[in-house]
Amino acid sequence: MHALVKLTWITKNYEQAVTDSSYVISTKLPALGTIFNRDYSGWSLSDVSKDIQAITGEPASKVKPIIEGSTGFTNFYKAYRNSSLDWIRANRSKISAILKDTYSSESDNQGVLIAEKISSLSPIPSPSGERAAHPEYLLSPLCFCLDPNLRFPIINGSVNVVNLLREFDVNKAKLAVKYSALVSLLGSKGVKDAADLDQLRKWDSKEIQQLKNKFKLVTPKSRDLPPKDADDYEVLKKNLSVKAKRIHNDLTNQLLRVFIGKGKIVEGSDQKCRYDALVTDYDGMSDLLIEVKSSTEISDVRMAIGQLLDYHRQLDNRDKVDMAVLLPKEPEANVKDLLRYAEIRLLWFKGNQLAGTWW
Numbered sequence: 446m447h448a449l450v451k452l453t454w455i456t457k458n459y460e461q462a463v464t465d466s467s468y469v470i471s472t473k474l475p476a477l478g479t480i481f482n483r484d485y486s487g488w489s490l491s492d493v494s495k496d497i498q499a500i501t502g503e504p505a506s507k508v509k510p511i512i513e514g515s516t517g518f519t520n521f522y523k524a525y526r527n528s529s530l531d532w533i534r535a536n537r538s539k540i541s542a543i544l545k546d547t548y549s550s551e552s553d554n555q556g557v558l559i560a561e562k563i564s565s566l567s568p569i570p571s572p573s574g575e576r577a578a579h580p581e582y583l584l585s586p587l588c589f590c591l592d593p594n595l596r597f598p599i600i601n602g603s604v605n606v607v608n609l610l611r612e613f614d615v616n617k618a619k620l621a622v623k624y625s626a627l628v629s630l631l632g633s634k635g636v637k638d639a640a641d642l643d644q645l646r647k648w649d650s651k652e653i654q655q656l657k658n659k660f661k662l663v664t665p666k667s668r669d670l671p672p673k674d675a676d677d678y679e680v681l682k683k684n685l686s687v688k689a690k691r692i693h694n695d696l697t698n699q700l701l702r703v704f705i706g707k708g709k710i711v712e713g714s715d716q717k718c719r720y721d722a723l724v725t726d727y728d729g730m731s732d733l734l735i736e737v738k739s740s741t742e743i744s745d746v747r748m749a750i751g752q753l754l755d756y757h758r759q760l761d762n763r764d765k766v767d768m769a770v771l772l773p774k775e776p777e778a779n780v781k782d783l784l785r786y787a788e789i790r791l792l793w794f795k796g797n798q799l800a801g802t803w804w
Contacts, residue, residue, distance in 0.1 A: 448479035455517035
């Protein structure tokens with residue numbers, strides 16, 4: 446992961462990134478060597494290209510421009526380049542999950558969740574430990590490269606980025622807000638994808654002002670908490686309607702059919718822990734705690750997450766219990782994003798077959 450990050454770096458400027466031998470020797474060759482488990486010291490880029498072509502089995506027309514062309518584009522702080530390796534090691538599993546999520550990202554909502562995960566990481570310490578850098582300065586350029594839709598913006602400490610964020614009055618906001626602000630500009634005239642955002646610094650003030658006039662950052666609405674009345678009861682009552690119960694029971698019966706012979710399946714009988722289903726030893730190692738919901742509405746899924754967390758904490762063997770929500774059909778992307786963020790698995794039925802997304 447550190448080697449992939451290194452490939453986004455430059456040592457002087459973009460134009461020199463290809464021809465500058467010091468950059469190739471100090472940064473590019475070591476990074477490629479780490480990725481492909483080779484010692485490329487003293488190799489030419491042409492020979493490295495041929496070697497990687499042989500390793501990957503990809504045609505020269507694909508490998509040559511990637512290896513011999515420019516890969517660097519961000520001047521990450523030199524003081525943190527070495528210490529960032531130890532930081533990546535210390536946060537390896539979290540960073541790995543972030544990069545995998547980015548590589549499979551399908552929506553801007555997922556991008557917001559990825560931004561939140563990045564901002565939750567600890568700062569990157571300098572070698573002396575006296576200063577620290579924001580994790581997005583290191584990771585957002587790589588996320589930009591990995592995003593299949595090229596929509597993840599580069600949010601680092603460069604003057605250009607800071608000025609752009611200041612233009613739209615989000616320079617002091619949380620990373621997820623900065624992400625949302627910059628992504629909202631995509632699709633505007635001259636801004637096709639995140640690669641074009643960097644070019645906004647070249648626009649004149651009139652063009653920037655036109656974008657600002659169209660820009661409107663959407664924030665969740667709120668209001669004072671009012672006294673509650675019988676309306677809340679009616680909402681809960683609706684969820685327990687005859688139709689909802691029938692769907693719930695049908696899904697539970699389908700679960701029984703799917704897991705018969707694959708592990709014991711039980712339900713919670715304790716008044717404080719009445720879970721819908723627990724499949725023991727479902728994968729040969731762990732149990733699976735399942736909450737069944739009769740709709741794919743996000744309100745129901747939120748309730749399911751809360752129930753699962755409450756039931757899970759009460760289980761003696763909870764360290765070996767996975768959690769999942771079973772829905773009547775595949776939900777929309779927003780619901781998937783929520784469950785991915787909560788690290789709870791998603792199940793639904795396609796006909797008689799159990800489908801799902803196993804984060």
